[in-house]
Amino acid sequence: MNFTLRVWRQKDNASPGALAEYKVQDITPDISFLEMLDLLNHDLISRGEVPVAFDSDCREGICGTCCIVINGRPHGHEHGGTVCQLHMRSFQDGAVITIEPLRVRSFPIIRDLVVDRSSLDSIIAAGGYVSVKTGGAPDANAIPISKEDAEKAMDTAQCIGCGACAAACKNAAAMLFVSAKVAHLSRLPQGRVEWKRRVLDMVTAMDQAGFGNCSNEAECEATCPKEIKMGNIAGMNSQFLRAALTHR
Amino acid sequence: MITLDAKIPSGPLVDKWENHRHDLRLVNPTNKSKYHVLVVGTGLAGSSAAASLAELGYNVSCFCLQDSPRRAHSIAAQGGINAAKNYANDNDSIYRLFYDTIKGGDFRSREANVYRLAQVSGHIIDQCVAQGVPFARDYGGALETRSFGGAQVSRTFYARGQTGQQLLIGAYSALMRQVHLGKIKLFPRREMLDLVVEDGRVGGIVVRNMITGQMESYAGDAVILATGGYTNVFDLSTNAQASNVSALWAAYKRGACFANPCYTQIHPTCIPRSGSHQSKLVLMSESLRNDGRIWVPRKAGDKRPPNTIPGEERFYYLEEKYPAFGNLVPRDVASRNAKVMVDQGHGVGPSGVSVYLDFAEAIARQGEGVIREKYGNLFEMYQRITAENPYEQPMRIYPAPHYAMGGLWVDYNLMTTIPGLFALGEANFSDHGANRLGASALMQGLADGYFISPYTVSGYLAGVKPKAKKTVAADLPAFQETLAAVRQRTEKLTSVNGHTPANEFHRELGQLLWDHCGMSREEASLQETLRKIPEIRERFWKNVRVPGAAADFNQAYDYARRVADYLEFSELLVKDALERRESCGCHLRVESQTAEGEAKRDDDHFRHVAAWEYQGEGKAPVRHQEPLEFETVHLAARSYK
The missing domain is CATH 3.10.20.30 (Beta-grasp domain)
Incomplete structure (x- = not known):
């Protein structure tokens, strides 16, 4: 060819x-x-x-x-x-x-084709984790997690952080990326403890990094190599609103 | 001359680690922030060690050559992670995991290290679940496990076919949390060029900023190398493009012994190569062997489509030859038998260099939905690459270089022969002997990072004074010497001005090693290979073309530098293979076989670790031996029949 x-x-x-x-x-x-x-x-x-x-x-x-x-x-x-x-x-x-x-x-x-995506790392650093230290974790089976929750968490946890969602979006929004992490961790009991702080901090970091906002074009979902759904963005917005109204 | 002291604690096997932890010195909490630890590599071992050390209060600088620490090659591990939890109630135990690992490694690893690995394995799963790793669950909400090669119990925890990704994201998020808290400084797109040794112990590192091309110096009280394995020396392997041996090679040349470099693993379930321009071989998790049946046509040269070959004309060679383990024999046995089948003319596919892995029966028995749930992403990956649908026709697989059991020699504290220099994960040699069992690499990387190095690095730091932070690293005399040496090498490489791109030399070297130092090895051809490598190296230094300048963003230069190191390192690999005149683990030594053509170990002469010490350019390295003492297990012939 x-x-x-x-x-x-x-x-x-x-x-x-x-x-x-x-x-x-x-x-x-x-x-x-x-x-x-x-x-x-x-x-x-x-x-x-x-x-x-x-x-x-x-x-x-x-x-x-x-x-x-x-x-x-x-x-x-x-x-x-x-x-x-x-x-x-x-x-x-x-x-x-x-x-x-x-x-x-x-x-x-x-x-050429090489870009700096460290802005995505900075969003994770702001709150994309469970604040747990090494050591002292309870037995892995101590808290049952339904199969459905584990599978749903995995659906979003498999984001590879490539940045395609932001590039496909006319607003250069990274909301599919951020909402995937928010959805992954808030789905699990380990991550639910600090859900308010997480969603507020990550959204703030996302804004500070200069990413735009979602206007429901759905280009992100169409381009995501891991087929992460944009319904997660609605979920994140809803969490953000609830957290903003009730946190602190 | 170095004397090897493995520092294995005395006492009964089960108490060694506990006793040793008690003996390790501690650093006062208020003093921890005076120490600075440099971590090179952000895979499972590097990320978990960096996060854990920062949590303890040390200052950590963390370096990776990817654009983000989350992209380290641990991310590509698919199948799972072993742990002796006995959740399946199938009589698993710490001892059984220990024994399976020692036996799987063909009795070429240290009892004490492996037992410790099995002891901490359960904590790893606890830790990962606490971080939010979405392992597979059953309907009751408990963790699911599956079986893996080399074991008769179900002890492998998994997150679909992306276990490495999920574990790495867990470790990466712990790392990023410490970055946020200011305890870790992150340096992405940096590649280590050299190690600085000062007054007999580690002083720091010299790295290349891969964006600007500038050299940067960093001083540290301890340095951790978690830079992964070196099977890219074969050119085509399952490793990522950037995975390389250079950091380990630099450490070797600065005095760290290199142990068992010839122990490389050839993974049995990879997608066969299709053409000469291939850049990598894609592995598919060997968990596929749980449900897939491996076969070839019984008649050599049978070219009929697989679905038209009736059952009695299929040769399920693993099931026939190894009835107890069947398709779940360890990787080396599976790989070697595939090669034997292909060599005897039973190979399938357009090239004739592959065997079938067939799911028809599993799909008929369990339903396509169940198989899709277990392996969906692997099937999809296979179809993307080959354009064949594995739900409808058998996959074709063939072995490919995958993992390096060899690595820097480390003692029980995971410290190399350079005081203050530690090696973790695939970069060290310690736990897998001559063959690694499936789902054990993730276990070892995280054991080293979360639960072993935080204690042993502290133990080392407690005995040294923290370096004054006021001096600029690059001004120290030891750094200046190292920087000068790096500059000289850089100059040499960019001034060759030949005509040939570096990948041609890499391909030639890789083919040579695959043919003569792969799954089976022979005295005469190893000798011949040892003659040929310096020839390729000489041509490289005469003809290589490196475009652009080194003091600039320059991917071709980055690559050529790694190839230059492979051309030196490969000689040590082959030398080690030559000296090990026994079959063991992943390798069949042609001169050392049983009457039935099975691998024959030689415990009388080779029950030891070979650790190579660098003697300077053009001088033969010294081969040290660390005898392996087995106090608990009985050395048996490794039979899976």
């Missing part, structure tokens, strides 16, 4: 960027999208050019590193998967593919 790639090249956050065009040829359909980029970079290095910077690590869809925007969609066109799980057989031979970094003001561009 042959493709024309239009790739965003940008030296750093202070410099302007632009799309550059590259041709890749004789691509076997079974390789992944990132392996195709590996091949492009191999060619670029061999020719003495500067390779395209992009982040990836586990290459099996769990670490959340590799999120980039392909033809306008974070993680590309396939539903429920990450860029590293995307294979070239799902593209048409001869296609023109546009590849850009996540466009979110809270994710400054570092180089």
Whole structure:
């Protein structure tokens, strides 16, 4: 297969960027999208050019590193998967593919397709945990948790923190990310103890990091590689309101 | 010359850890904030150690090469975590977990370490549940468990097929909580370039800021390396792209002994390779072997589609050869038998280099819904990669390099031969012997981080004076020497100006190791490999092309530097394999087999840990031996028949 790639090249956050065009040829359909980029970079290095910077690590869809925007969609066109799980057989031979970094003001561009997502870490630091120290935990079976609660908690706990939700949102809202953590922990008895403080602190941190607000476009849910539901955002808003009215 | 002292406490096995904890010195609570601990790596071991030490009151700086600590490769562990809880009432116990682990490791690990691991295993589950890890539950609300290879009890706790992710998010959240409280300073996108040794003990680290390309120096009273394993030396492995040996290799060159580098594990259930441009091999949890049946066509060269081959013409080779354990034999046995089947022409798939893992019977018996609930995400992952539906046709699997049992030599306190330098998790060698059982890596990483290193690092710090905080690390003489050495290496690599991208050398090295130092090894071919590695290395230093500048964001330079280290480290790996003239654990030594072609251990000559000491560039390293004393278990031939 042959493709024309239009790739965003940008030296750093202070410099302007632009799309550059590259041709890749004789691509076997079974390789992944990132392996195709590996091949492009191999060619670029061999020719003495500067390779395209992009982040990836586990290459099996769990670490959340590799999120980039392909033809306008974070993680590309396939539903429920990450860029590293995307294979070239799902593209048409001869296609023109546009590849850009996540466009979110809270994710400054570092180089080409690489962005800084530490704003997501700062939201977790503000309250995305159970405030428990190592040691002294009661026996794991001491508090029964219904199978349904465990499964529901897991549905949101599996967020990989890739930032696709924010990039897909026209408001650059990270509310699917934040609400997934709020839903995960408030679903479990261990996390329920401090639910008010958590939702207030995390939402405050989210605002401080410069993320926008939800206006029910549902792009986040459509793009989430772990298929986390946007109903969690309504849940978080409801928790936030209750907490704001009753906390302290 | 170093003398190895494992510092294994005396007394009965069951009391060793308790007695030792009593003997470990404590740091006065008001003095803890005067000490600074550097933690490199934020996987399960690093995150849990950093959080736990910060909770105790130490100042911690935590470094990772990913953009966020939550992305460390522990996140990819799928199947589960072992613990001797006996919740299933199937007669599990601390002793049984200990014994299974020692036996699984083919009697090449320390009794005392492994027993301690089993002792703390239960607390890990308690701790994780308290953090909000959503482990699988039954309808009564109690924790579910499943079986894993190498065990006949159900002791593996899991969160769907994403157990590593959930445990890591638990440890990461504990870490971020300490970041919020100001006890941990976080340094993402930093890669360790060198270790600073000052007056015979650890002084700090030199790291590369991977955004700016600048070198940065950090002084600490203790340094913890939790940088994971090195199977990316094989080029294609199940590891993440950035997982590498460089931090361990730097520590080795600064005086930390490297133990058993040849002990690498080849995982039996990976998706077979499809082409030459593949960047990694994807593993699927071996928990699949609970319900999947492994088979190949009985007739070599049979190319019929799997569903048209009748039962009597299928060779369920594991079930036939190992009736007691069947498809749940340990990883090495499963991997080696797959290779034997393929070598004898029974392999399936387009390349003929894979075997079937069939769920048809499990689906018929339990229903598709149950199988989907247990393995849904694994099936989906398989289908995404291969475009084949495993609910309708058998999966194809083949072994791939996965885990490194070898690592830095550590004593019972998890301290290396450099005072103040600790190694945790996969980065050390201590608990898995020559083969790790499934679901034991998560257990070990968290045991080291939550429950062992907080005590033993404190014990070390209690005996040293805290460093004055006023000096800038980079101005200290030991740092200046190290920085100069790093600068020289950087200069050397960026000035080669050849024509060949680094990945070509990596691929060549990986193929060489896979062919000659993988599952089975032989004297002559190991010797030949030892001749070939320096040749590849020489070509690398003549022809490699590293684009751009080192003092800049430069992923190609980061990668080339790691490849340069693999080209040195691989020689030690093969040397270690050559010297270990026995079959054990994951490796069959061709010269050491029973009459039936099974692996034959040689306890008379090799019942020891091999710990290699660096002697300088171009000089042969010294191979030390730490004899393994078995006071409790009886050394048996590891049979799963």
